[in-house]
Amino acid sequence: MNKKSKAKSKHQTRMKSRAKILVPKQAKKIQAAQTLQIGKGLDVGTAFIYAAEKIGNEVVFRIERDAFFDLPASDYIKEVFARDEVKYIRNGDQFYVVGNEALRFANLFQRNVRRPLEQGVISPKEKDALPIIKLLIASAVGSHHQAGETVYYSVPAQPIDADFDVLYHQRIIDGFLSSLGYAPKPINEGLAVVFSELAEENFTGLAFSFGGGMVNVCLANLSIPVLSFSVARGGDWIDKQAARAVGEPVSIVTGWKESCLDLDKRENLSRMEQALSIYYDILLDYVVGHLKTELEKSAIHLERPLTIILSGGTAKPTGFLKRFQEALQRFPMPVELGEIRLASQPLHSVTKGALIAAIVDESKKQQKE
Ligand SMILES: Nc1ncnc2c1ncn2[C@@H]1O[C@H](COP(=O)(O)OP(=O)(O)OP(=O)(O)O)[C@@H](O)[C@H]1O
Ligand SMILES: [Mg+2]
Secondary structure, eight states, rough: HHHHHHHHHHHHHHHHHHHHHHHHHHHHHHHHHHHHHEEEEEEEEEEEOOOOOOOOEEEEEEEEOOEEEEEEEEEEHHHHHHHHHHOOOEETEEEEOOOHHHHHHHHHTTTOOOEEEEEEEEEEEEEHHHHHHHHHHHHHSSSSSSOOOOOEEEEEEOBSSSSOOOOHHHHHHHHHHHHHEEEEEEEEEEHHHHHHHOOOOOOOOEEEOOOSOOOOEEEEEEEEEEEEEEEEEEEEHHHHHHHHTTOOOHHHHHHHHHHHTTTTSSSSHHHHHHHHHHHHHHHHHHHHHHHHHHHHHHTTTOSSSSEEOOOOEGGGTTTTTHHHHHHHHOOOOSOOOOEEESSSSTTHHHHHHHHHHHHHHHHHHHHHO
């Protein structure tokens, strides 16, 4: 090969390899632009904040732990945070590490994280909750694809066992999302689960979201909520009661519960397993007992047996469905029940439902334009 042809072949190789890199990237961009769905879903939960958007055929989730950790402010810490890209805000002479990293720092310093939400709403006990929630929401939803993009955010139903209303919480979240340039819309947490899990049943059925601070319940007929309520107890309540019973810190109980709990195991239980098993049953009796009362009060007439969906982080352990069915035997319902099933992704059902609502709204908007 002479010099000229050698150079030519080198050039071709370079062109080829460049072409190899460029084409898939361009193709991806074009594909994304063609299939990017405007509209986002947001689940503002006591334990986690989740956001979802649809890119191509994929639903992409972002998750932030609803927690923060305080440290005395210093230049040295600031440098460490900058190097590790730690999310934080400054408040006077304190730094607040926010979100997923808060837990890492809490473990490092052997202290508990602080929580901006409690029992499903902004914590009245945490005076610094608002800027933390704002940062967590901004980080979860990211920037909008166009000004005024619809984002549906979850709000709990009114609790039947606690003396607070959800409106303050709702207005604050609404304000944060508006200030980011979104068009925010609230969606009842249980109804969001109906949207994500009951499409085949024409959005008719009974949905549960067993969360950290609450359990939300929604009975919908053709996507219209007929009955919804919440109770201000959930996974956090189980952890606190079990921790008290066995004399362990709550964070140890939570960690063990999330990684090891098997509710199918009924014999040779450790003290921790036994305490968690007992409090799971007590929570289920509490929720199912309230449901029975609410159904009796409302005297709802159903045309066909009621499909039930169980979602939320507290529904995750193996054996949860069976425990739920056993609670139903202890509290027979005044309506005929059909299939009872677990959501395919119990932690993501609410966010997915909120995303579906947002995409439907956006496509209606586009049809009008
Ligand atoms: N694998 C698991 N096993 C048992 N519990 C789990 C598991 N994963 C998460 N949890 C528990 O689920 C709860 C969080 O669930 P979820 O994210 O649905 O709640 P949330 O939406 O943040 O809270 P809420 O809806 O009550 O405001 C916590 O109590 C957490 O400990
Ligand atoms: Mg929730």
